[in-house]
Amino acid sequence: xxxxxxxxxxxxxxxxxxxxxxxxxxxxxxxxxxxxxxxxxxxxxxxxxxxxxxxxxxxxxxxxxxxxxxxxxxxxxxxxxxxxxxxxxxxxxxxxxxxxxxxxxxxxxxxxxxxxxxxxxxxxxxxxxxxxxxxxxxxxxxxxxxxxxxxxxxxxxxxxxxxxxxxxxxxxxxxxxxxxxxxxxxxxxxxxxxxxxxxxxxxxxxxxxxxxxxxxxxxxxxxxxxxxxxxxxxxxxxxxxxxxxxxxxxxxxxxxxxxxxxxxxxxxxxxxxxxxxxxxxxxxxxxxxxxxxxxxxxxxxxxxxxxxxxxxxxxxxxxxxxxxxxxxxxxxxxxxxxxxxxxxxxxxxxxxxxxxxxxxxxxxxxxxxxxxxxxxxxxxxxxxxxxxxxxxxxxxxxxxxxxxxxxxxxxxxxxxxxxxxxxxxxxxxxxxxxxxxxxxxxxxxxxxxxxxxxx
Numbered sequence: 520x521x522x523x524x525x526x527x528x529x530x531x532x533x534x535x536x537x538x539x540x541x542x543x544x545x546x547x548x549x550x551x552x553x554x555x556x557x558x559x560x561x562x563x564x565x566x567x568x569x570x571x572x573x574x575x576x577x578x579x580x581x582x583x584x585x586x587x588x589x590x591x592x593x594x595x596x597x598x599x600x601x602x603x604x605x606x607x608x609x610x611x612x613x614x615x616x617x618x619x620x621x622x623x624x625x626x627x628x629x630x631x632x633x634x635x636x637x638x639x640x641x642x643x644x645x646x647x648x649x650x651x652x653x654x655x656x657x658x659x660x661x662x663x664x665x666x667x668x669x670x671x672x673x674x675x676x677x678x679x680x681x682x683x684x685x686x687x688x689x690x691x692x693x694x695x696x697x698x699x700x701x702x703x704x705x706x707x708x709x710x711x712x713x714x715x716x717x718x719x720x721x722x723x724x725x726x727x728x729x730x731x732x733x734x735x736x737x738x739x740x741x742x743x744x745x746x747x748x749x750x751x752x753x754x755x756x757x758x759x760x761x762x763x764x765x766x767x768x769x770x771x772x773x774x775x776x777x778x779x780x781x782x783x784x785x786x787x788x789x790x791x792x793x794x795x796x797x798x799x800x801x802x803x804x805x806x807x808x809x810x811x812x813x814x815x816x817x818x819x820x821x822x823x824x825x826x827x828x829x830x831x832x833x834x835x836x837x838x839x840x841x842x843x844x845x846x847x848x849x850x851x852x853x854x855x856x857x858x859x860x861x862x863x864x865x866x867x868x869x870x871x872x873x874x875x876x877x878x879x880x881x882x883x884x885x886x887x888x889x890x891x892x893x894x895x896x897x898x899x900x901x902x903x904x905x906x907x908x909x910x911x912x913x914x915x916x917x918x919x920x921x922x923x924x925x926x927x928x929x930x931x932x933x934x935x936x937x938x939x940x941x942x943x944x945x946x947x948x949x950x951x952x953x954x955x956x957x958x959x960x961x962x963x964x965x966x967x968x969x970x971x972x973x974x
Contacts, residue, residue, distance in 0.1 A: 576619035579920025630660035654720030661713035674924040677748035734763035735791035754863035776825035784842035794846040819889035
């Protein structure tokens with residue numbers, strides 16, 4: 520029933536939002552809009568980047584530890600999720616809606632409409648296009664389910680049965696179907712199933728990076744398996760993603776470190792483009808980069824000069840892969856896959872191979888002639904180095920929260936987060952229940968699904 524409320528407004532405007540396809544609409548005597556029926560219609564729905572590639576969840580980024588706010592900045596906020604999310608409060612929304620929930624289920628709704636439309640379409644007329652559209656719809660649905668799982672269900676644990684509360688898995692567009700929470704295990708199984716079905720259907724190369732290709736599907740599979748602590752599968756799919764890419768890592772010696780946005784949008788590392796929803800907390804006008812994080816970059820690490828700059832009395836981040844100050848890149852890129860591969864190699868006992876991958880990555884981040892390859896380390900030391908590089912490389916991509924959740928499952932990589940606001944101290948302990956966000960009250964009231972526990 521909650522989906523009826525959340526999606527009801529979409530039904531009369533579904534076609535209107537695809538402004539790039541004028542033939543998508545057909546004027547009828549009663550002025551109703553036609554249901555999408557052709558491959559062009561379905562592609563137009565998936566090409567609506569305002570829905571499918573924008574407004575990715577920001578709650579995890581608000582709660583992460585790569586930045587802090589000055590008291591007067593936090594005091595000036597009026598939107599409860601931004602204030603409460605920053606201090607990991609028990610109550611987050613205070614009666615407000617959750618854009619992270621609604622935006623992701625909007626993507627799911629679009630994807631389901633396309634998949635159901637394809638079932639009524641002859642696949643033999645244009646099989647290549649048909650398969651690409653189907654693969655894209657499956658990918659987008661999995662991508663949205665993944666984003667929701669990182670906020671609204673507990674972390675996946677390889678050591679447990681994962682019978683806890685997952686997310687509602689909407690696999691049909693019918694808004695009258697009941698809303699039921701799947702288990703954590705079934706949530707991840709559905710994500711993997713959609714991605715595995717999508718991969719062979721998707722093309723090797725796409726015309727725009729807002730569409731998924733094979734590399735994107737393999738990269739997502741690597742990402743999900745890493746969260747599941749299934750390192751052999753994560754490694755295998757990471758290699759598959761890298762094998763699809765003709766581009767290579769950007770050598771930061773080639774970028775203009777003084778430029779306002781040294782990393783161009785759709786640069787060579789970008790596999791699939793999405794951007795985070797805007798939040799005042801992490802805007803360049805409010806953030807202060809964590810000093811411990813900033814100090815972790817050596818002077819010969821180009822990222823320190825290229826990705827950060829002073830703004831009044833604050834240090835802000837400008838290494839955004841979207842080429843913008845306003846919206847942060849949150850998609851898939853080669854640097855993440857390199858770091859996935861290095862971690863998985865170390866965790867499967869191939870320590871030197873993992874360090875070799877890490878070295879091949881880091882040499883592109885250091886000033887020419889200054890990087891000294893890491894040649895000797897035990898497994899624990901190598902893992903710590905890779906975890907540290909993940910934090911230094913993948914800032915403000917909506918990924919730190921997921922990394923904290925999975926790394927907290929192991930004592931050697933667990934982190935206690937701390938904030939001080941107006942003289943009051945706040946802590947988020949490893950494996951706290953507050954690593955799972957609550958579902959907005961309106962959803963709970965309408966569906967009667969179980970609410971997430973908060974401390």
